[in-house]
Amino acid sequence: MYLSTYAQSDADILNYSTTQYIGTARSIALGGTGASTGADFAGLSINPASIGLYRKSELIVTPCLKFENTNSEFLNTNTKKNNFKFSFSNLGIVNSNKIFKEKVNSDGGIEKTEQGAWAWSIGMNKIKDFTRTTKISGTNPDNSFVDRILESVNNGYGYSPTELNTYFPYDAAIFHEIGIITPLYIGDSIYYESALSNTSFLQTTQLKERGAINEIVIGIGGNIKNKLYLGGMLNVPILQYRSTIDRSEEDTQNIINGLSDYTFNEDIKVSGTGIGAKVGAIYRIHENARIGAAIHTPVSYNLTDQYSTYISGNDDMGQNYNAESTESNILNYIVHTPWHYLLSATVFYAKKGFLTIDYEYMDYSTSFLNFRDSDAEFTSYENDLNKTIENKYNGSHNLKFGLEYLIKPELATRIGYAYYPSPFSDGNAVAGFDQRRYVYSGGVGYRADAYFVDLGIAHTQSRKYLRSYTLIGEQVPGANIKNGTTILAVSFGVRF
Numbered sequence: 001m002y003l004s005t006y007a008q009s010d011a012d013i014l015n016y017s018t019t020q021y022i023g024t025a026r027s028i029a030l031g032g033t034g035a036s037t038g039a040d041f042a043g044l045s046i047n048p049a050s051i052g053l054y055r056k057s058e059l060i061v062t063p064c065l066k067f068e069n070t071n072s073e074f075l076n077t078n079t080k081k082n083n084f085k086f087s088f089s090n091l092g093i094v095n096s097n098k099i100f101k102e103k104v105n106s107d108g109g110i111e112k113t114e115q116g117a118w119a120w121s122i123g124m125n126k127i128k129d130f131t132r133t134t135k136i137s138g139t140n141p142d143n144s145f146v147d148r149i150l151e152s153v154n155n156g157y158g159y160s161p162t163e164l165n166t167y168f169p170y171d172a173a174i175f176h177e178i179g180i181i182t183p184l185y186i187g188d189s190i191y192y193e194s195a196l197s198n199t200s201f202l203q204t205t206q207l208k209e210r211g212a213i214n215e216i217v218i219g220i221g222g223n224i225k226n227k228l229y230l231g232g233m234l235n236v237p238i239l240q241y242r243s244t245i246d247r248s249e250e251d252t253q254n255i256i257n258g259l260s261d262y263t264f265n266e267d268i269k270v271s272g273t274g275i276g277a278k279v280g281a282i283y284r285i286h287e288n289a290r291i292g293a294a295i296h297t298p299v300s301y302n303l304t305d306q307y308s309t310y311i312s313g314n315d316d317m318g319q320n321y322n323a324e325s326t327e328s329n330i331l332n333y334i335v336h337t338p339w340h341y342l343l344s345a346t347v348f349y350a351k352k353g354f355l356t357i358d359y360e361y362m363d364y365s366t367s368f369l370n371f372r373d374s375d376a377e378f379t380s381y382e383n384d385l386n387k388t389i390e391n392k393y394n395g396s397h398n399l400k401f402g403l404e405y406l407i408k409p410e411l412a413t414r415i416g417y418a419y420y421p422s423p424f425s426d427g428n429a430v431a432g433f434d435q436r437r438y439v440y441s442g443g444v445g446y447r448a449d450a451y452f453v454d455l456g457i458a459h460t461q462s463r464k465y466l467r468s469y470t471l472i473g474e475q476v477p478g479a480n481i482k483n484g485t486t487i488l489a490v491s492f493g494v495r496f
Helices: 010-017 025-029 041-046 048-053 145-153 161-167 172-177 376-392
Strands: 058-074 077-104 110-129 132-140 181-186 189-194 201-224 228-250 259-286 289-296 300-315 320-324 329-336 340-348 353-363 368-371 395-408 411-420 434-447 451-466 479-495
Touching: 010 228, 010 329, 010 376, 025 041, 025 058, 025 411, 025 434, 025 451, 025 479, 041 048, 041 077, 041 110, 041 201, 041 228, 048 110, 048 201, 048 228, 048 259, 048 289, 058 110, 058 132, 077 132, 077 201, 077 479, 132 479, 145 172, 145 181, 145 189, 145 228, 161 172, 172 181, 172 300, 172 320, 228 300, 368 376
Parallel strands: none
Antiparallel strands: 058 077, 058 479, 077 110, 110 201, 132 201, 181 189, 201 228, 228 259, 259 289, 259 300, 289 340, 300 320, 300 329, 329 368, 340 353, 353 395, 395 411, 411 434, 434 451, 451 479
16 A cells, blocks of 8 residues: 555545444444344444334434554654544434234224334444544655656656646645756756755655544334344445645755755545445344345445645755645545445344354455546546556455343343455555454443443454555555554433
């Protein structure tokens, strides 16, 4: 993975396609399971048939805390960053209605027999939180980010300084404006050279990410004689994402005359909504066992990117220089996520709890992007990007486990575990840093007749390999990143 100077990359598409259902505290405690366990609002985003398991109407809200830490190793230097965030991961209402069959008994009275139930729901479940800060820092004796800029402008076309504002307004133009790259005239040809050549620099890159995907769910479903449970749902995920990339290089050895340091800032804002649908079924095969299945259609996100850059630098005398892109680059495009398939089984034991297993499959190589602009340059980039996604990623077989035990009829303890394998195909990830995820979770819950309170905590571990930039034909050092995320949630609900 590398940080692209374009607003979209294959890593961005993967970022929007991968999810981890946060939702309710109960679901968090059970490892994100919910495809066949029972009446839980987070389960509606996993298997809509869960709505048929509701015996009463319910109103629920879940505030949560997120603690994020990253530890990076780059050029023998370790750097740590921590984050904290408060948000609401769930808010919803379910209206449940029993279905009765009436008949006249032998006494002439009306006798009602319950035949099943139906329910509708509306609310929000958080399915991804982007909040994270990653920082890498180390001394690089071999190359510079400026070399990446020079690769673009020294490609044989001979761009004049004024043409940089037209063809490279977001990077080369502002690097030239403050004197980090300068033109070199050889005959009729124009080339550019760097003021940072032939020395070692302290390179620091900080990626600050913010935002979330909150899924609006509107569902309906029911059950037939408490045996077969069916449900369908319209899901409208709202995506808000912002990343700020600060790349700095500093002449700590005072080798270069004049230049002390510079920082190049890229700001990317992504916003939009998607639309999709989910259908599911749960079947009670035995008094103490259920099986479930669900299908999620691809989500089509209608997104808008706003991209701008800024650069500042300092010389040895303390003089500051800065420049910014003259206008923001705004792009409109559509991202299509993969189909999502789920199977589940839950076994209950002596009315003391249950063990549940969820299996998920989604093929990330089928994600793709469409630009709304039909310009040939966009079409070419779109085709190349989609081809990269097809070749770079593969299908993911996810497993999730949850165990609930009732200490008392009203008091439950829960533990969970989830494993999300690497989304990369063979040969496209650094061994041991391939973004596979491990989730360890637990919690407790108290349920009375008219209300309930659940507490859930989950810790996710993952690793990835990150390059700040890439060069053609030259190796650029990367960083080994270890991520740890802890989510603490409390759900409050009332039944009526």
